[in-house]
Amino acid sequence: MTPPRADRRPDLDWLRVLAFGLLIAYHAGMAWSGWSWHLTSIDSIDCLREGMRFVNRWRMPLLFVVSGAAIALALGSRRPRTFVLDRVRRLLVPLVFGMIVIVPPQIYLERLHRGQFTGSFFDWLPQAFQGGPYPDGNVSWHHLWFLAYVLVLTFAALPYFLWARSERGRATLEKAGHLAARFGLQWLMVLPLAASILWLAPISYNTNGLIGDWHGLVYYGALLLYGAFLFGSPELLAALNRQRWLSLAVGVVAYAMLYGLFIDGAVRPVITDADRPDYALVSAMNTMAWLFAIVGFANRHLTRRPAFLSEATEAVYPFYILHQTVTVVAVYWLLQIGAPPVAGFILVILATVMATSAIYFGLVRPLWFLRPLFGLKAAYSSKVRPSSVLISRSRTMPNFSSER
Numbered sequence: 001m002t003p004p005r006a007d008r009r010p011d012l013d014w015l016r017v018l019a020f021g022l023l024i025a026y027h028a029g030m031a032w033s034g035w036s037w038h039l040t041s042i043d044s045i046d047c048l049r050e051g052m053r054f055v056n057r058w059r060m061p062l063l064f065v066v067s068g069a070a071i072a073l074a075l076g077s078r079r080p081r082t083f084v085l086d087r088v089r090r091l092l093v094p095l096v097f098g099m100i101v102i103v104p105p106q107i108y109l110e111r112l113h114r115g116q117f118t119g120s121f122f123d124w125l126p127q128a129f130q131g132g133p134y135p136d137g138n139v140s141w142h143h144l145w146f147l148a149y150v151l152v153l154t155f156a157a158l159p160y161f162l163w164a165r166s167e168r169g170r171a172t173l174e175k176a177g178h179l180a181a182r183f184g185l186q187w188l189m190v191l192p193l194a195a196s197i198l199w200l201a202p203i204s205y206n207t208n209g210l211i212g213d214w215h216g217l218v219y220y221g222a223l224l225l226y227g228a229f230l231f232g233s234p235e236l237l238a239a240l241n242r243q244r245w246l247s248l249a250v251g252v253v254a255y256a257m258l259y260g261l262f263i264d265g266a267v268r269p270v271i272t273d274a275d276r277p278d279y280a281l282v283s284a285m286n287t288m289a290w291l292f293a294i295v296g297f298a299n300r301h302l303t304r305r306p307a308f309l310s311e312a313t314e315a316v317y318p319f320y321i322l323h324q325t326v327t328v329v330a331v332y333w334l335l336q337i338g339a340p341p342v343a344g345f346i347l348v349i350l351a352t353v354m355a356t357s358a359i360y361f362g363l364v365r366p367l368w369f370l371r372p373l374f375g376l377k378a379a380y381s382s383k384v385r386p387s388s389v390l391i392s393r394s395r396t397m398p399n400f401s402s403e404r
Contacts, residue, residue, distance in 0.1 A: 011303065015302070016066055016313060024323060028345055032344065032345055038328055039110060039335060041341065044341070045345065048345065088151075102321055108121050133209070145209070149220055157224060174233070180235075184239075187288070193284035193288065194284035197219070244293055247289050251292075255290075317375045319356055331344070331348055
């Protein structure tokens with residue numbers, strides 16, 4: 001058997017897979033959350049909304065942190081041009097395909113649900129790409145916005161990643177990781193996030209739409225760099241491992257303050273200008289504390305690579321691309337028949353997992369001409385060599401997400 005490689009990161013793949021499992025439940029609950037979504041029930045599940053509100057503070061940041069680490073691993077020693085072409089193939093191609101094929105059924109069902117269209121999907125197809133950007137028009141990337149952000153941020157940060165892999169960059173980052181681990185300086189990562197919330201969020205617009213989303217670009221860009229730094233520093237990872245309970249305690253206190261001072265049960269809390277500085281600091285502290293705790297616990301406990309993890313890691317990207325369309329279809333029909341909220345929520349999860357699995361295992365995984373459209377290599381191998389799991393999967397999987 002080939003000995004394990006030092007650059008394999010089972011904790012990273014575990015975080016990727018577990019975050020996606022959370023994503024399915026999150027999207028399944030959106031229709032009954034009381035928040036506006038593509039399809040929204042007149043009934044809501046208050047306890048579900050509060051649980052979603054809690055995870056919403058760190059679920060997207062976690063995905064960008066994992067993506068930053070994966071980008072650094074995928075870059076490796078490859079030439080910049082090779083890396084850029086690979087990113088285009090694995091991010092841009094699935095994004096375009098998704099906007100043309102995967103997303104339109106979601107928009108169609110939303111138009112039906114809101115009484116903006118009557119007729120079959122084929123009747124609606126001629127206007128599928130008319131009217132300009134969603135929501136006024138029908139052109140959208142919906143849940144695939146994450147791919148666009150990762151693609152743009154990867155190219156914007158490429159000079160940093162190239163410097164970070166150089167001899168001088170590695171020495172500088174090693175020293176920074178040593179100092180952060182020794183003096184707890186990782187908590188300074190809170191400040192850029194707080195600054196973005198304070199100064200950029202009020203002047204940003206077009207959330208998840210890239211253009212004009214200054215806060216989203218800066219906030220997620222910082223988290224992308226944080227991920228590369230955290231997972232590239234063994235000393236800092238070890239410190240997060242040791243301090244995982246402290247980070248958890250800080251996260252609990254920060255979220256309690258956030259909820260008590262600014263949310264207080266409101267479906268959509270309004271933050272005044274006077275409260276924004278305090279809100280920005282507490283919100284950023286809460287996010288980073290939970291990220292440090294999650295990374296620390298993963299580094300401590302998710303150190304083994306069971307046989308299914310390799311297959312699950314490869315499946316995550318196609319599942320991400322497919323799942324929300326399946327979820328919207330299931331939600332539409334359950335709302336049509338008047339399913340009770342809790343039963344509807346559970347049934348949507350089951351339907352999403354089962355139908356997405358059937359599409360992936362029956363079509364996407366075995367058919368070479370479909371695999372590149374879902375970010376996979378065209379050639380399929382039923383046997384994955386253990387020694388190559390992380391690097392191959394890191395290149396294959398740029399990660400996944402949902403609406404912010």
